[in-house]
Amino acid sequence: MNNYDEALEIIKREFREIKLLTEEHDLYDAIDRVIAEDITADIDLPPFDNSAVDGYAISYSNKNEWKIIGEVSAGNYQTYQLKPEDAVLITTGSKIPITTDTVIPIEDVEVDGSILRLKKNVIIEKGMNIRPKGNDLQKNQIAVQKFTKIDSKVISVLASCGIEKAKVFRKLQTAILATGDELIPVNEKPTEDKIRVSNIYSLYAAVKELNQSPISLGFIKDSKELLQQKIKEVLDTNVDLLITTGGVSVGKYDYLKEIFNEVGVVEKFWKVNIKPGKPIYFGVYSKNNSKKLVFGLPGNPVSSLVTFNIFIKPAIEYLYKLKTINSINAILNNDLKKKDGKRHFLRGILEQEGSEWKVISKFSQSSGNLVEMSKANCLIEIVEEKRNLSKGDNVKCILI
Amino acid sequence: MNNYDEALEIIKREFREIKLLTEEHDLYDAIDRVIAEDITADIDLPPFDNSAVDGYAISYSNKNEWKIIGEVSAGNYQTYQLKPEDAVLITTGSKIPITTDTVIPIEDVEVDGSILRLKKNVIIEKGMNIRPKGNDLQKNQIAVQKFTKIDSKVISVLASCGIEKAKVFRKLQTAILATGDELIPVNEKPTEDKIRVSNIYSLYAAVKELNQSPISLGFIKDSKELLQQKIKEVLDTNVDLLITTGGVSVGKYDYLKEIFNEVGVVEKFWKVNIKPGKPIYFGVYSKNNSKKLVFGLPGNPVSSLVTFNIFIKPAIEYLYKLKTINSINAILNNDLKKKDGKRHFLRGILEQEGSEWKVISKFSQSSGNLVEMSKANCLIEIVEEKRNLSKGDNVKCILI
Numbered sequence: 001m002n003n004y005d006e007a008l009e010i011i012k013r014e015f016r017e018i019k020l021l022t023e024e025h026d027l028y029d030a031i032d033r034v035i036a037e038d039i040t041a042d043i044d045l046p047p048f049d050n051s052a053v054d055g056y057a058i059s060y061s062n063k064n065e066w067k068i069i070g071e072v073s074a075g076n077y078q079t080y081q082l083k084p085e086d087a088v089l090i091t092t093g094s095k096i097p098i099t100t101d102t103v104i105p106i107e108d109v110e111v112d113g114s115i116l117r118l119k120k121n122v123i124i125e126k127g128m129n130i131r132p133k134g135n136d137l138q139k140n141q142i143a144v145q146k147f148t149k150i151d152s153k154v155i156s157v158l159a160s161c162g163i164e165k166a167k168v169f170r171k172l173q174t175a176i177l178a179t180g181d182e183l184i185p186v187n188e189k190p191t192e193d194k195i196r197v198s199n200i201y202s203l204y205a206a207v208k209e210l211n212q213s214p215i216s217l218g219f220i221k222d223s224k225e226l227l228q229q230k231i232k233e234v235l236d237t238n239v240d241l242l243i244t245t246g247g248v249s250v251g252k253y254d255y256l257k258e259i260f261n262e263v264g265v266v267e268k269f270w271k272v273n274i275k276p277g278k279p280i281y282f283g284v285y286s287k288n289n290s291k292k293l294v295f296g297l298p299g300n301p302v303s304s305l306v307t308f309n310i311f312i313k314p315a316i317e318y319l320y321k322l323k324t325i326n327s328i329n330a331i332l333n334n335d336l337k338k339k340d341g342k343r344h345f346l347r348g349i350l351e352q353e354g355s356e357w358k359v360i361s362k363f364s365q366s367s368g369n370l371v372e373m374s375k376a377n378c379l380i381e382i383v384e385e386k387r388n389l390s391k392g393d394n395v396k397c398i399l400i
Numbered sequence: 401m402n403n404y405d406e407a408l409e410i411i412k413r414e415f416r417e418i419k420l421l422t423e424e425h426d427l428y429d430a431i432d433r434v435i436a437e438d439i440t441a442d443i444d445l446p447p448f449d450n451s452a453v454d455g456y457a458i459s460y461s462n463k464n465e466w467k468i469i470g471e472v473s474a475g476n477y478q479t480y481q482l483k484p485e486d487a488v489l490i491t492t493g494s495k496i497p498i499t500t501d502t503v504i505p506i507e508d509v510e511v512d513g514s515i516l517r518l519k520k521n522v523i524i525e526k527g528m529n530i531r532p533k534g535n536d537l538q539k540n541q542i543a544v545q546k547f548t549k550i551d552s553k554v555i556s557v558l559a560s561c562g563i564e565k566a567k568v569f570r571k572l573q574t575a576i577l578a579t580g581d582e583l584i585p586v587n588e589k590p591t592e593d594k595i596r597v598s599n600i601y602s603l604y605a606a607v608k609e610l611n612q613s614p615i616s617l618g619f620i621k622d623s624k625e626l627l628q629q630k631i632k633e634v635l636d637t638n639v640d641l642l643i644t645t646g647g648v649s650v651g652k653y654d655y656l657k658e659i660f661n662e663v664g665v666v667e668k669f670w671k672v673n674i675k676p677g678k679p680i681y682f683g684v685y686s687k688n689n690s691k692k693l694v695f696g697l698p699g700n701p702v703s704s705l706v707t708f709n710i711f712i713k714p715a716i717e718y719l720y721k722l723k724t725i726n727s728i729n730a731i732l733n734n735d736l737k738k739k740d741g742k743r744h745f746l747r748g749i750l751e752q753e754g755s756e757w758k759v760i761s762k763f764s765q766s767s768g769n770l771v772e773m774s775k776a777n778c779l780i781e782i783v784e785e786k787r788n789l790s791k792g793d794n795v796k797c798i799l800i
Contacts, residue, residue: 027586028616031605045771047590052768054650054679073651074699075581075622077593091651092700093582093768095593106650107740136771143771152605152708153774153800156598156701159586160770181475182493186427186559190447193477193495198556205431205552216428222475250454250506251473251491279454299474300492301556308552325777325799328728329755340507355729355794368452368493370560371445371536371543374553377725394755399725400553 003384004310004343007272007282011311014268014284014293015319018240021170027158030150032211033168034320035158039144042162044134049096052129056087056109056116057100060126064118068111072097087116096130103129147321169320171213172240176203178219179227180246180299181253198370199245199301206308207243210316215239222246222253231256232263235285235292242285242292243312246299249279256296257281265294273384275342276300277307302373306345309379309400327398328378330357336382336389343384347376350397359397376400403784404710404743407672407682411711414668414684414693415719418640421570427558430550432611433568434720439544441561444534449496452529456487456509456516457500460526464518468511472497487516496530503529547721569720571613572640576603578619579627580646580699581653598770599645599701606708607643610716615639622646622653631656632663635685635692642685642692643712646699649679656696657681665694673784675742676700677707702773706745709779709800727798728778730757736782736789743784747776750797759797776800 002010022036051057058066059082066087070080077095080088087104088097096103108122118124137143143161148154150166158166183197184190197219207214220230227247234242247256248270257270265283272280281296295312297304317324330350338344347369348361361380378397382389389395402410422436451457458466459482466487470480477495480488487504488497496503508522518524537543543561548554550566558566583597584590597619607614620630627647634642647656648670657670665683672680681696695712697704717724730750738744748761761780778797782789789795 027601028604031608043590046768047595048593050593050768071652073581073622073653074646075583075593076653089650091649091654092698092703093595094651131768136769144774148774150605152602152609152705153776155605156602156705157770157774159598159601160596160701162586162589162596164587181473183475186562187564189562190443193448193450193475195447195493196560196562198559201427201559202552202556204428205550205555208431209552222473246474249491250489251494252471253473253476254491298492301560303492305552305556323777325728325750325752327752328725329752350725352725352727352729368446368450368531369536370557374544374548374557376553377723 001271001273002269003273007269008311008314010268011282011315012318014291015315017291018293018319019290020319022167023170024165024167026165027155027163030166030168031155033150033166034322035144035146035148035150036167036169038142038146039158039161039163040140041137041143042139044139045136045143045160046131046133049133050093050131051090051096051103052092052131053103053105054091055103055105055129057090057097057103058082058087059084059100060102060124066116068114068116101130102126105129149320149322171211172316173213173215173238174207174241174243175215175217175234175237175239176200176207176243177217177230177234178245179222179256180219181222183219199299199304202301202305203243203245203308206305206313210313212316222255224255224259227255228259228263231259235263235265235287239292241295243295243297243308245297245304248281248296248298260294260296273342275340275344276303277310277345278342280307280311300368301370302368305373306379309398310345325399327396328357329394330359330397332380332389332391332393332395333358333360334362334391336361336380338382338387338389341384344382345379345398346382347373348378348380348397349376350378359395401671401673402669403673407669408711408714410668411682411715412718414691415715417691418693418719419690420719422567423570424565424567426565427555427563430566430568431555433550433566434722435544435546435548435550436567436569438542438546439558439561439563440540441537441543442539444539445536445543445560446531446533449533450493450531451490451496451503452492452531453503453505454491455503455505455529457490457497457503458482458487459484459500460502460524466516468514468516501530502526505529549722571611572716573613573615573638574607574641574643575615575617575634575637575639576600576607576643577617577630577634578645579622579656580619581622583619599699599704602701602705603643603645603708606705606713610713612716622655624655624659627655628659628663631659635663635665635687639692641695643695643697643708645697645704648681648696648698660694660696673742675740675744676703677710677745678742680707680711700768701770702768705773706779709798710745725799727796728757729794730759730797732780732789732791732793732795733758733760734762734791736761736780738782738787738789741784744782745779745798746782747773748778748780748797749776750778759795
């Protein structure tokens with residue numbers, strides 16, 4: 001049985017083989033997508049010398065008094081011939097008049113009619129508060145690197161470089177299928193040993209949270225024939241990932257592993273030395289020179305969401321080379337039991353106290369407790385060789 | 401001039417007055433939305449006593465050997481009459497047979513045909529590995545509280561409670577208008593002192609990142625007439641927020657404050673003792689018993705995005721009572737200059753080194769540097785009374 005690190009490495013190896021397709025979108029529609037090419041600046045940024053502050057442009061000297069002869073505001077440049085004793089009011093971002101070289105911030109001066117005076121004890125330096133042309137980026141330099149996510153910070157650089165349409169990576173088409181005789185639709189009331197299907201919803205949301213395309217296939221009973229037909233059908237479509245839940249454990253109706261094998265999915269691993277989520281299956285289906293990755297997650301809704309977060313999420317982030325803050329180290333606020341050599345992922349609540357992070361995990365940690373899972377904001381990762389942890393120990397918390 | 405804390409408090413006070421409308425959506429379409437009512441469980445969760453592990457259900461005794469007489473898997477409950485020496489294979493989540501009270505995990509047993517034996521040194525406890533009916537939540541208890549964001553963890557609780565359609569808060573209709581004579585469209589090439597409009601894109605993305613509805617109004621030149629007409633027009637629509645950029649500074653074309661006043665927006669503050677973003681304007685427009693909040697952000701693209709992040713984002717999170725991790729304390733990796741009594745928000749790159757967070761801020765911190773802003777992942781907040789900071793100091797980093 002693989003341990004966690006080995007299993008994740010096997011998954012990443014297969015993600016590396018995915019051929020990422022690209023598509024073009026108008027800039028507004030490209031938000032949250034990952035850019036598929038380096039973007040170079042087609043102009044100098046900024047395109048002209050400009051003022052970094054609201055202030056007065058002057059030609060540097062030892063003077064402390066000037067005459068205000070005009071104003072330059074953004075987009076309203078006009079040529080002033082400034083004498084050494086002249087100053088012009090200039091607003092942030094406005095082009096610097098040619099005969100000036102220094103901008104004094106408005107906070108540092110007193111204005112008396114058209115007379116400008118330096119405040120006491122203010123020292124000015126030649127060239128201050130000028131952002132020279134090309135200071136941020138020179139023409140033909142790379143402005144945004146391939147594999148950058150287009151967020152609120154990046155999009156303005158793209159706009160500044162004249163990018164109206166962005167070439168981005170296509171989202172992974174991710175089919176989600178729940179299996180299990182215990183499942184009933186949300187709008188029915190459970191009787192005997194049935195439960196409402198819930199893991200397709202959480203996995204659908206989880207895929208969406210990663211800006212990929214979830215496709216809900218609903219749920220299907222543990223009938224070998226129906227299951228096989230459905231799986232075949234899905235693998236014949238253009239999905240990139242197939243995520244199933246249930247049917248990979250030890251029960252007599254746990255057909256999925258068998259079916260995957262029969263329809264031609266090559267098993268990469270089954271079972272990982274973790275808790276929860278041990279019976280997870282991973283395989284690869286190849287056809288017509290393209291690969292589909294198949295994840296058989298456990299049927300338990302908490303286990304399926306935990307395994308999504310510790311296997312599929314990091315693999316997708318790896319695929320798109322995303323640099324997201326995805327874990328925080330924290331001080332454990334209570335003792336935690338661990339008796340075995342598995343890697344554990346316990347639901348916790350992470351909070352900042354002053355400059356310190358602490359994490360509480362007073363949950364029963366029953367792998368089925370959805371309500372507790374819904375209140376958690378992290379998974380406390382405890383590696384194989386560790387056993388019981390004590391209050392005060394430092395632990396790694398994976399943000400969920 | 402207000403300081404940052406005062407200004408934010410004024411904004412929050414007005415956000416408290418916003419009447420949040422609600423709407424209903426199918427569960428899949430309600431992802432990332434904030435739920436507008438308490439959801440109670442209509443059944444016990446779990447609905448029946450079930451096994452927390454894959455294992456063998458027995459009636460507790462001192463025995464260490466049993467006879468396997470059958471199997472219960474999820475959704476396939478059948479009534480077994482177990483004698484004290486009998487055991488049944490049971491999978492995680494399956495209903496516990498009535499005559500049993502304990503489940504031994506499969507890892508702790510050896511199976512020899514139909515004979516089940518406890519492994520050496522394994523101690524079993526009565527009642528172990530059983531999740532009792534109603535253990536997670538009892539019928540009529542609150543399952544999901546009003547003002548909870550429907551994410552991948554919460555949605556499965558809603559599904560389990562039979563919620564097909566969720567009542568959620570309507571998104572804030574947020575109009576964004578850039579102003580400035582310096583602005584040209586993205587598809588044109590800047591000449592003289594023009595720049596491509598970029599802040600409408602970053603604000604649009606920022607509004608979207610908060611799961612609200614951005615409406616781009618494009619940009620408009622610094623013409624008082626045109627501006628006044630446009631602002632009037634927007635305030636007559638059903639927008640909740642109006643965000644403008646530019647026109648609130650000290651230049652002669654900085655009409656916006658005047659126009660807001662003329663069309664009936666009541667000024668709550670103008671200028672805050674911060675850097676960047678000092679000339680920010682905030683006002684309220686009331687009509688027909690409804691209020692629209694008006695933010696006049698500075699025209700500089702970095703300043704507008706910074707002020708969005710430090711004023712509008714926290715106010716929206718406050719409105720929806722969202723508990724998001726939005727700052728991390730870190731060790732400063734370089735010296736930082738600060739000479740004035742403003743509150744500074746400097747762009748930084750936050751990284752985790754082992755269990756410690758460090759933040760690098762080697763940027764020029766020119767408020768215009770979009771490229772540097774695009775590479776930052778946090779704003780280092782330095783309060784008014786602090787001056788120069790040294791490498792090794794602990795600083796608060798607001799995640800952006």
